[in-house]
């Protein structure tokens with residue numbers, strides 16, 4: 001893994017360029033670390049909370065306290081944090097199915113949701129038990145060309161059957177800016193000013209701890225996210241969380257298990273220690289990943305590529321998009337990230353038709369937790385204009401290495 005002197009000095013230039021932004025990231029990590037520890041203190045987290053339970057998992061005190069801690073940290077009335085959520089999609093689906101009933105409508109106001117949610121929304125009569133198959137109508141308001149909400153269209157789309165208005169914080173696989181907590185808050189206020197009874201929901205995946213506030217601290221009723229992303233701190237082996245208004249979290253709990261059972265059962269086996277410790281580490285690790293994303297944005301800008309967000313833009317999620325314009329660059333980039341991994345560095349990612357995605361996708365994921373994307377990873381749908389989305393990194397040094405190897409590969413192949 002030879003990195004040329006020319007590239008190393010370019011990397012130094014990029015680091016000097018982005019230094020000021022790094023300081024802001026440090027500040028956010030510090031404040032969020034304090035917030036998490038304060039909550040652990042308030043709930044007197046103790047060694048015995050880490051033991052876990054078996055069978056029904058009645059009176060699993062660790063599980064109960066973890067719910068309280070999450071609720072606290074996210075400024076929510078309640079939270080449901082479980083290893084039984086198999087993924088972010090499952091978690092978000094559980095929240096939506098928990099709250100919506102046949103005859104209701106779900107309205108997305110931030111355009112098309114993340115790819116894996118398309119089949120959760122489904123089509124009427126698809127026979128899969130999707131939201132629309134259950135008679136829940138779905139509508140979406142595309143974003144304006146500038147990536148901002150289309151206020152007039154949102155107002156018009158708020159028909160009487162709309163019960164949940166959904167927003168997505170992170171850009172996902174879109175070349176738009178992600179929505180800051182302030183922007184989500186503005187959208188929620190707008191919706192409530194027209195229809196105070198509507199439930200506002202935010203897909204919070206990739207957003208946690210990138211700002212000092214979460215959407216639930218800014219007027220959003222319900223959020224959901226994955227524990228193999230930010231709040232798991234790289235340690236949680238699986239799981240998801242739902243947080244927000246207590247009545248809504250309760251409804252989601254009936255969907256996760258069964259009506260009448262809800263969140264009061266569910267053995268946690270051996271997952272509790274890593275879920276607590278992961279949450280404790282999450283603010284710091286998210287800060288490391290953000291440092292890496294900002295560095296990558298700075299370096300690729302120096303190399304003449306377009307990035308989103310640019311290095312000096314405010315961050316509200318982990319995703320760094322780089323527009324390569326050519327498939328060759330994109331594939332070198334993703335393979336370079338894989339080559340830098342501590343796990344599975346010897347495999348070469350190639351595009352494949354991944355379940356839940358609509359285009360072939362190439363993914364670099366050399367991770368300790370399978371698919372864990374708080375760990376350094378990169379994905380790209382193989383479609384024009386060949387944008388790579390990189391995210392995560394448990395340590396800044398690792399992200400830097402990954403980016404440098406990727407660029408070195410392009411240089412070696414005379415692509416730069």
Ligand SMILES: *Cc1c(COP(=O)(O)O)cnc(C)c1O
Pocket residue numbers: 087088089090114116168169170171172203205206226
């Ligand atoms: C990752 C992600 C999801 C889905 O999570 P999975 O764990 O991949 O199912 C949903 N929305 C956004 C914005 C995401 O980043």
